[in-house]
Structures are given as structure tokens and as C-alpha cells.
Amino acid sequence: MFVLPGLLALLIFIYARPFDFMPALRGVPFLYLFFGLAVFGYLVDLRQGKTDLRKTPHLGWVIAFVLWCFFTAGVKAPASLASDGVRFGIAVVIYFLIAHGVRTFKAFELFMGTILACTLWISAVCVHMGLQPLECVAVSPGEDQNSSGRPDGRACESPVICYQDPPDPEAMYRCEHAGLLGVTSIGGGRVRYVGVLQDPNEASMAVAIGVPLAFAFYQRRRNKKRLALFLLTFVLGAMTVVYSGSRGGQIVFLATIGVYFLERYRLKGLILGVVCALPVLALGGRSGGEESSLERVENLYVGVQLFKQYPVLGVGFEQFTQYHHLTAHNSYVLAPAELGFFGMVAWLSVFWLTIKVPLTVTRTVTEPEGEVARIWAMALLSSMAGMAVGIFFLSFNYHYVLWIYIGVSGAFFAAVKRHKPDFRVTYGWKDFLGIAVGNTALLLFLLVYTARKLASG
Structure with missing residues (x-):
């Protein structure tokens, strides 16, 4: 597949950002170069x-969502x-290239292996950073804080x-951990990465x-090397969540573990999953949480109020x-606030279908030869459950990582359908009503909750 080199290069660039650590290459437009390479590779694959x-099941709603985003921007803020x-x-074209360019399980596993390698690198950088002593970090006037x-x-x-006797009297100073390649923490020691992942959460x-x-x-091939890889990923991931001080990250970690245990052991498994995640829950979090929580409540309140004022078009794409x-810090609120009711339904439909693809595999692919599909279905279901929880605390609607995973869901659908031609993922009125009524109910709850919380101080 000629699309893979460009896609893998794009993936590494978006996640790991290796060229951010090479000053001589910072001005090179690698995003556009790799993007062009991936598009060219897809066209070659199509021709051959x-x-x-x-x-894929997502495509119709993706097109509707993108067109609605651009329409609201054209009406509300055309200059943006x-x-x-x-x-x-x-981001959307990257989704399309992944979903419609990666069509076999061999290519799919290569792509997922690259995502895993990137997350391992990021977690290693974050853990190394968290283990370093605090030191002074100078930020020049006019530089992003x-x-x-x-x-x-x-x-x-x-x-x-x-x-006290600073080397640069004009600089602003923070007290942070300094990690590999010049990456530093933020907020008094919260580890993070660079690029699209510079926020600790x-x-x-x-x-x-x-x-x-x-x-x-590991499930695909149960040997000592892959077990060691899983344990390393688990430990580094847990330590990253702890050192990031992200309460949302703790819940995401718990959700990803909980899906596996719940599927295998039901209620006992859920309890076991909580026990396994207890060290992360006990060691994570950060001080000053009350002020941060009140700030988030205010953001949610503003988001719901904007939806009340502009229920049809919202305030416009990227206009919150x-x-x-501040932004809404909640994807389920940001979508209706910026895009109105239809934009909310379109975005949630895309997200729901991303989850429904692996969910349908777990329910319908029962043949012995479908073991590979079932393994990856549980992995994607676990990851997407974590993301569904995590984006409750993040404005993630247009984020590259989200759209990469939407593309992964589409690629997984294509790989399964290649081996099982009658495989289908449907979207009907029950899905539509569940999404529309469910998120509207959430907004009504948040309207009452945030108003009372702010009134009580």
C-alpha cells in the first residue's frame, strides 16, 4: 500500500513531533509534505x-459535520x-486516508503499532521529566507562557x-521539571509533551x-517479549497519568482498564479494575483543585448559555x-455551543459510530477465525471508552488525535469487511434519538448544576 509511508510519517509527526527538537528543521512544512505524500500514495493505490x-459507516456524518462547520464559520466568522x-x-482528510486507505489487518496492525510506539515515546519523555528535580525555567517577555x-x-x-538574583532580570520564571530535549513541565510540575499534546490533560x-x-x-501473540511490552506500556502510562496531575487522565485510565475487566468478569471484573487503578487514583491529582473546578463550572455554564442563545447555528466553528x-473544556458542550443542535448531532453521530464499529464486532463476529477481529475490537472499544470519558473534560472535537482514532475505526471496519463481506454497522432512528435526547438531557442537567454551583460560590 503506497498510502502507508505518508500516513505513518504523518502519524509520527503529529504525535511525536521529532522535528520540534531539531532547530534547523523547525521551519520546514513537514505536515504539508507528509500530507501530500499520503494523498499521492492513496491515489496510486486507488489507480492500482x-x-x-x-x-465506511462514518463517512456520511463526517461530510455533514464538516460542511456544517464551514457553513457556521461562513455565517458567523468568515475570516476564520x-x-x-x-x-x-x-485532520478530516487524515481520517479519510486512514479509514479508506488502510484495508487489511496487516496494514492495520502496522498502523496501530506505530501509534503504540509514539505513545510509548511520549510516556517515556513524560516519566523521565517527572523524575527530575524542580528547577527554574526562564520565559522571555512576549513568549508564550x-x-x-x-x-x-x-x-x-x-x-x-x-x-532571587536571576540570570535574566527581564524574564518571567516558572519552577518546573526539565525533561529530555528541552521539554519542561507546566503548572508547577505537571508533565506534558509538545505540539498537539502540550496540555498535560x-x-x-x-x-x-x-x-x-x-x-x-500481547493477545495476538502471547510471548515474553510482548508481555514485557504490555507491562512497560502499562507502568509508563500509569506514571504519566500520575505525574501529569490530571484528574481526567485518572478516570480515562480507569475506564480503559474497566472495559476489559467488565467484559471478562462482569461486576467482579469492574471491582478488580478499580483495584488495579487504585495506585493511579491515589497518587494522581493535584493541589489547587477547587479553583480549577470552579473555573470549569463557569466554562460549562457559558457553553450551555451560548447554546440557549444560538440553538440553530451556535456561535460558529472555533468561535467559543x-x-x-477560555474554551468549554467539554466536547459534549462545545459542539452545541459552537455548532447548534444539528452540529451537536452530527459530531456525536460520528463519535458514536466510531465506538459502534468495534462494539458490533464483539457482538456479531463469533466465528473461530474471527479471533483477530475480536481482539482488536476490545482494544478499540477500551480506548474509545477512555476517550469518551476524557473528552468530557477536554475541548477535543477538532483534535488530530480524535480524528486519527475515527480513521482507525473506519480502517478496522474495512479490514473486518474484507474477511466478512456481510458485516454491517447500521445507524437508525434509535441511534439518532439516543444521541439527540441524551446530550440534550446532559445540557439541561449542566444548566441547572452550573447555575446552582456558581450561585453558591
Whole structure:
């Protein structure tokens, strides 16, 4: 498959961002180069008959969602289409190339192995960072306060110490962990990565949902090397979540474990999953949580109020921060706030179908020769369950990682259908009503809850 080299290069670039650590290459537009290579490879595969134009279950709703995003932007903020539209358009095309370019289990496992390798690298960087002592990090005036800055080697316990005889009197200082390749923590020691995963919450979720992939590879071939790989992934993932101080990351980690135990052992398995995740729950989290929680409540309140005021079109694609100083930090609220009712339903339909593909495999593929499909179905179901929980605390609707996993679900559908031609994933009125009524009920609950919470201080 000629599409694979470009797709794998794109995947490594988006996740691992290796060129961010090479100053001489920072100006090279690798995203567009690899994107063009992947598109060219897909066209070659199409010409040679190695792939076809058969659609995946997500495609119709993806097209509807993208068109609605651009329509709301055109009505509400046409000037934003040039930047926001291009970035989101690339994410959607990446979904399409994965979902319609990766058509065999061999290619699928190569792709999933690359995701696993990237998450292992990210977790290794984060764990190494978390094990380092705190030191002063200088941030130049005018530089983004969330940047990695420049560690100066002076030990510290708080930023106050860093202002005592500073090497650069004009710089702002943070007290952080300094990790590999100049990456530093944020918020007083919360580990993170760079690029699209520079937020500790997003980094911890991306790592946590990668753990089931390692278990799937072990199930595919039960040997000592793959068991060691799974244990390494599990431990590094757990430590990353702890060092990130992400409460959402803890719940994601618990959800990914819980799906496996619940499927195998039912209620006893759920209890066992909680026990396994207890160290992460006990050691994770961070101080100052009350202020952060109230801030999130305010964000949710604003999001629900915006949906009340603009129920049809919303405030427009990527326009939430034009009405509030922070984003919603909740994907289930951000979609209706920015895109109105139809945009909410379209986005949730795409997300639900991403989950429904592996869910349908677990229920309908019962043949002995379907063991590979069932293994990967459980892995994807576990990862997507974690993501479904994680995006309750994140504005993730347009994020590259989400659209990569939507593409993975489509590729998995194509691989299963290649071996089982009668395999189908349906979307009917029950799905539509469940999505529409369910999320509307959530918004009504949040409307009451956030109003009372803010009123009580």
C-alpha cells in the first residue's frame, strides 16, 4: 500500500513531533509534505486497485459535520476559515486516508503499532521529566507562557526562589521539571509533551488510551517479549497519568482498564479494575483543585448559555473563545455551543459510530477465525471508552488525535469487511434519538448544576 509511508510519517509527526527538537528543521512544512505524500500514495493505490471508494459507516456524518462547520464559520466568522478551516480540513482528510486507505489487518496492525510506539515515546519523555528535580525555567517577555522556556539549572521549590538574583532580570520564571530535549513541565510540575499534546490533560489521555493497544498485541501473540511490552506500556502510562496531575487522565485510565475487566468478569471484573487503578487514583491529582473546578463550572455554564442563545447555528466553528476567555473544556458542550443542535448531532453521530464499529464486532463476529477481529475490537472499544470519558473534560472535537482514532475505526471496519463481506454497522432512528435526547438531557442537567454551583460560590 503506497498510502502507508505518508500516513505513518504523518502519524509520527503529529504525535511525536521529532522535528520540534531539531532547530534547523523547525521551519520546514513537514505536515504539508507528509500530507501530500499520503494523498499521492492513496491515489496510486486507488489507480492500482489496492483500495476502492467503498464508504465506511462514518463517512456520511463526517461530510455533514464538516460542511456544517464551514457553513457556521461562513455565517458567523468568515475570516476564520482561512486558518481554522485549513487545519481542521487536514485532520478530516487524515481520517479519510486512514479509514479508506488502510484495508487489511496487516496494514492495520502496522498502523496501530506505530501509534503504540509514539505513545510509548511520549510516556517515556513524560516519566523521565517527572523524575527530575524542580528547577527554574526562564520565559522571555512576549513568549508564550506555556512554552518550554529555558531551564537555567537552579534548584527551586517555588517560582519565588527563581527571582532571587536571576540570570535574566527581564524574564518571567516558572519552577518546573526539565525533561529530555528541552521539554519542561507546566503548572508547577505537571508533565506534558509538545505540539498537539502540550496540555498535560491531553497528553495523559493520549497515553492512557494507548495502553489497550499493547494488550491487544500481547493477545495476538502471547510471548515474553510482548508481555514485557504490555507491562512497560502499562507502568509508563500509569506514571504519566500520575505525574501529569490530571484528574481526567485518572478516570480515562480507569475506564480503559474497566472495559476489559467488565467484559471478562462482569461486576467482579469492574471491582478488580478499580483495584488495579487504585495506585493511579491515589497518587494522581493535584493541589489547587477547587479553583480549577470552579473555573470549569463557569466554562460549562457559558457553553450551555451560548447554546440557549444560538440553538440553530451556535456561535460558529472555533468561535467559543470570542465569547469567553477560555474554551468549554467539554466536547459534549462545545459542539452545541459552537455548532447548534444539528452540529451537536452530527459530531456525536460520528463519535458514536466510531465506538459502534468495534462494539458490533464483539457482538456479531463469533466465528473461530474471527479471533483477530475480536481482539482488536476490545482494544478499540477500551480506548474509545477512555476517550469518551476524557473528552468530557477536554475541548477535543477538532483534535488530530480524535480524528486519527475515527480513521482507525473506519480502517478496522474495512479490514473486518474484507474477511466478512456481510458485516454491517447500521445507524437508525434509535441511534439518532439516543444521541439527540441524551446530550440534550446532559445540557439541561449542566444548566441547572452550573447555575446552582456558581450561585453558591
